Amino acid sequence: MFKKILIANRGEIACRVAATAHRLGIKTVAVYSDADANAKHVAACDESVHLGPAPAKESYLRGDRIIEAALATGAQAIHPGYGFLSENEDFADACAKAGLVFIGPPASAIRAMGSKSAAKSLMEKAKVPLVPGYHGDDQDPDFLQEQADRIGYPVLLKASAGGGGKGMRIVDKSADFKAALASCKREAISSFGDDKVLVEKYLTRPRHIEIQVFADTQGNCVYLFERDCSVQRRHQKVLEEAPAPGMTQERRRAMGEAAVAAAKAVGYVGAGTVEFIANQDGSFYFMEMNTRLQVEHPVTEMITGLDLVEWQLRVAAGEPLPLRQEELAIHGHAIEARVYAENPEKGFLPSIGTLKHLRTPQAAAFETGHAEQDEAAAVRIDSGVREGDAISPFYDPMIAKLIVWGKDREQALARMAQALSEYQIVGLATNIAFLKRVVESPAFAQANLDTGLIERHQDALFPRVQPAALPVLALAAASLLASEGRAAANDPWGSTNGWRMNGVLKRTLEFADDAGSYPVVVSYHQDGWTVQQGTAAATMILVSQKGNDLVVKLDGQTVRGTVVRDGETFHVFHEGGHAALSYNDPLAHAGEAEAEGGRLTAPMPGKIVAMLVDKGSKVDKGAPLLIMEAMKMEHTIAAPANGTVEDFLYAVGDQVAEGAQLLVFQAA
Known part of the structure; x- marks a missing residue:
């Protein structure tokens, strides 16, 4: 086993890896940017190395600096976490050339699964079911539209090198295809440096079910059952659970064996997730393989009693898988909620700010073994922040992952609702109240699941604000x-006891x-x-x-x-x-609020990526005017009323601060 590892990540996953390493007696090295100098993950590790400025491309994406840090500190291996360099085959190769173990799959497997189109070709050869679509290299817009017309609408545009919901668009009709394609390609090139897309048939009311696989260097490969990740917004997961409600043993076996076949087809080693899109009738199709540990891995840990990070470390050190397929079993039910700094009522717009008040439900640190042996371990929180820490615009705005376990789904649902009731955050907007509404909604409670659940129940999940009681x-x-x-108390002239003669x-x-x-x-x-x-x-x-x-x-x-x-x-x-x-406060100075008039301002720090109208254009209310990119997402600035765009104050490519006036708009 390794004596020291470097964790090439930040936030909750860096803290998560450090916790397992500490339990196993392995020393850890943290890396950090200027924005994370006092971060929780730095304090969680034995040593730390500064990488560079806050932007990820100048710090956490600098593989050369990370490798230098590992060599300088005597680390034997690098754990990439998820995101950043976790699925970068060049970084995996560079680690090997430097004599460092990359705690993840071989670069060849990352390369094979990194391109969604190439991966689908491999899966077709391995007889893994595929969704009808076009996964080729021809990226001519007219040709892609022809393919979409042939497949039949609705279709899904997806960045070939993408992940995490970035670079994805649903197109309902041919007339909307070109605009959606342009937006998808912009986001893909910005997020992944590659604007290649694939076109797939978009299934109505599909479920998103993924299989956790694990393989070692000796040819063994197992599946650790499934997770249902159907509840999503903007193609990003909101709630995850294991096992998938309504899953039969026959279907579980079929999906598990298909996932193992997919892993073996690329010579996989380590932890990986094979994602499937499933119809309500039980049929399923391969979507992609994530060649890393997933954000939602805790629900698998809770129902199996296993530490998947420990498995990663053991496999990377050359050990065989700790268990065989027949030794694996499901115990109870687990649900994970992603607590984000975002405003669901404003299109899930990310929020930045300081956690001025943070009170969490009572939770226990994760330990291997089953939760039913200790009811206190039924609630778990994986987080990379503490009270007083800031959520910055530089990274993903996730505050924590709240995970609960129950002997069955009903008990897990009750525990999740209770835990969300006890979660308190002041200082920025969060999705906690929204998560509670989803968990308590009849559709989720009855496991009437599909990826359109949130959109289908908008009225119930986004109710009108009620007056304070x-x-x-x-x-x-x-x-x-x-x-x-x-x-x-010490000022009799300022007494507020209300006494009057x-x-x-x-x-x-x-x-x-x-x-x-x-x-x-x-x-x-x-x-x-x-x-x-x-x-x-x-x-x-x-x-x-x-x-x-x-x-x-x-x-x-x-x-x-x-x-x-x-x-x-x-x-x-x-x-x-x-x-x-x-x-x-009547005693405080009450300045007059500045009339906004024709101002349209940036909702948060970001970059202008597209102007959708010309200066002087007359537009209708709701017409898209420009597109900003902020915190890995595109945000469209729309006309607040019928009127005229008199002037743009920034150009494409310009960085803007939160609250900056973007354009001058004159209402009709």
Whole structure:
């Protein structure tokens, strides 16, 4: 076994690899960029080496610097994690030439599966089922459109060198093909340096089911069952679970054997995932093979009791697979939710900022063995950030992976809903509330799964914002009143106990959120307050306050919650919900808001990649005006109303800051 390894990655996967290495007594070396100098993964390793500036292409994608760091620190092997250089055959070759073990498959296997079109040709020879499509080299737009017309719409355009949902477009009709192709190629060249695409028949209501495979250097290969990753947005996974609901033993065996055949066809070694698209009738087709450990590998670990990173290390060190196929078994059910810094209500726009408040559900560190042996291990959190850390625009905005185990799917669902209710984050937008709505939705609960689940249930998953209830407003008010009381404790002239010689003090606290404004009238009494909002009113007593946690009584009923103040916003966590209430402080300076007029601004830092109209163009409301690329995604800036584009303030290729005015627009 290795004595020291370098982890060529960051965030939660670097922390995950370091944890297993530490358990096995293997020393670890972290690498980091300027943005990650104080990151959690650096603290998790025994040594660390600086790579360069924040942009990945100047740090985590610099294979030469990573190899230099490994040699300088005496590391014997490099674990690439996932993303970055994990599926880069040139980097794998370079490691071998430098005398370092690449903890992953041979470069030849990465090369064979790296091109989706070439991989499909190999799979066809190996008799692995394929989706009808065109996977050839002819990239002429007219020819590709002819192929799409022949296959029949809808079709899926997919970057041949792609992954992670990047460079993918669904085209519903021939008239939309050319525009979708151009957008797909732009994203592909930006993300992968290769704009080659393939065209496939897009299946309606398909499920995304993948098989975890593992192979050693002695010719052994097994499958560690399946994961259902059907719940997706923007072709990226949101929830993953294992085993796949409704999977029969016969179908599991057929898919597992097809995955093993795919791995053997390329001489695979190590951990890999063979992804299939499956029809509701049980038929399935090969999509691609990811030649690395997957983001969702924890659900496989939870149902098998195995440490897949340990398997990776043992196989890379030349050891045989620890278990044979007949020794593998499924225990219970596991679900993983990806907690992201993003705003689902705004098209899942990534969010950046500092984790000013972070409280997670009670979880146990992952250990090999089955979760049913220790109920405390039924909740697991894999994360690369801590409270006070920042989510930057340079990398993927994932905050953590929340994984739960249950003796069956019903118990796992209940645990996931409870864990999401206990997850608290302040400082940036997150998808936690959205995840909870998905988990509790009838479609997901009944395992009525397919890749269009989110789009099909838009109304239920994106409900209209409801007005804040009196208990939520009372908690915010109690927090504010308590802080005023503490501030005035040593200042009798600033006392806020409300005592008056001839009457009761009344004041109005102005709160607001996206659903409206809430003037809360507070009347002071000797032993508490009366709070009234609209027609709802109640006596309120502050029972206790410990940090941000409050207990109040409203008309004798106990109300518990957590209130975190961030500037003039009160974040109230109550009964699994999160309300962000802005507070209008009458004593604070209230400057007039700048009228935006014809301004259209960048939603986050990024790069202008395309102008879709000309200066002076008259456009209708909703018309796409320009395209930005930010945090690995394309974002279209659309016209807010009918009007005229008077001027563009940036050119294609320009970098822009968050909030920068992009163009001048005059509404009609």
